[in-house]
Amino acid sequence: MTHEQIFNQIKGGLIVSCQALEHEPLYTKEGGVMPLMAKAAAQSGAVGIRANTVRDITQIKQVVDLPVIGIIKKDYPGTPMYITVTMQEVDELVACGVDILAVQGTGALRPNGQTSAEFIRAIKEKYPDQLVMADCDNIENALACAKAGADFVGTTMRGYTPETKGIDDVDFGFIAQLARECPAKVIAEGHIHTPEQAVQALYAGAFALVVGGAITRPAEITARYTAAINNHK
Incomplete structure (x- = not known):
C-alpha cells in the first residue's frame, strides 16, 4: 500500500492491538493465536492491526489484508525503553514488511x-520511505519526535513514564492538545476500555485509535468484571 492508501485506510478507524507476551495465557511458542485475533478484528471492521514480534507480524500478514503497525518489545539494561529500542529491531521490522x-x-x-x-x-535516514509512529507520553516528546520525522505520534505511553505517573484513564485533553499543536497524525492509544471512549477520542481530534487490552486480552477483561463484582459485594 502507498502512504496515501494507508492514511485513507486507517483514518477515523479502529486499529486492534493483537499481542501476547510470554507471561500471558494466550502466548504460545509456535504462535498462531494472534493471527486468529487479527482475523476476528478484521471481520468486525478493524482498519488495521498492531502487533509485536516478527513471528506474529508475519503470521498476521498471511491471514489479513490490513495495514500493520509493528513493534518489537525487548528489555535492555540501563534504560526503561522497551518498544523497538535499537536499529536491530528496526531492521527486522522493515524486513518483515510492516506498514508502520x-x-x-x-x-x-x-x-x-x-x-x-x-x-x-x-531511522528516516536509513529507511526514508518507512512510515514511523512514536509512542509518546507528553507534548514535549511528541513534538520532538514529530520534528524528527515521525509520521504518527501515539498517546501509548501516557501514564506509563515517571513524568506521567498517575494518569490511569484516557486523557482527552492531551489528545486534543496533540491534534492542535503536533504536525504528525495523532493515534489515540492506551486506557481505552469502552466504545464510548473510542468515539470521544476521535471527537477530541485523533486521526485513528488503537485498542488492545479491552478486545484481545481476556484475562484483563475478566479482571475488570471480577473487580467490579467484588467491589459491589
Missing part, C-alpha cells in the same frame, strides 16, 4: 545514548 514501524518516543535515552528524536532521524 512504531518506536518508543519518551524522554529516556536508548542504550547507545540516543534520544528518541535522534533515533527517529536515524
Whole structure:
C-alpha cells in the first residue's frame, strides 16, 4: 500500500492491538493465536492491526489484508525503553514488511545514548520511505519526535513514564492538545476500555485509535468484571 492508501485506510478507524507476551495465557511458542485475533478484528471492521514480534507480524500478514503497525518489545539494561529500542529491531521490522514501524518516543535515552528524536532521524535516514509512529507520553516528546520525522505520534505511553505517573484513564485533553499543536497524525492509544471512549477520542481530534487490552486480552477483561463484582459485594 502507498502512504496515501494507508492514511485513507486507517483514518477515523479502529486499529486492534493483537499481542501476547510470554507471561500471558494466550502466548504460545509456535504462535498462531494472534493471527486468529487479527482475523476476528478484521471481520468486525478493524482498519488495521498492531502487533509485536516478527513471528506474529508475519503470521498476521498471511491471514489479513490490513495495514500493520509493528513493534518489537525487548528489555535492555540501563534504560526503561522497551518498544523497538535499537536499529536491530528496526531492521527486522522493515524486513518483515510492516506498514508502520512504531518506536518508543519518551524522554529516556536508548542504550547507545540516543534520544528518541535522534533515533527517529536515524531511522528516516536509513529507511526514508518507512512510515514511523512514536509512542509518546507528553507534548514535549511528541513534538520532538514529530520534528524528527515521525509520521504518527501515539498517546501509548501516557501514564506509563515517571513524568506521567498517575494518569490511569484516557486523557482527552492531551489528545486534543496533540491534534492542535503536533504536525504528525495523532493515534489515540492506551486506557481505552469502552466504545464510548473510542468515539470521544476521535471527537477530541485523533486521526485513528488503537485498542488492545479491552478486545484481545481476556484475562484483563475478566479482571475488570471480577473487580467490579467484588467491589459491589
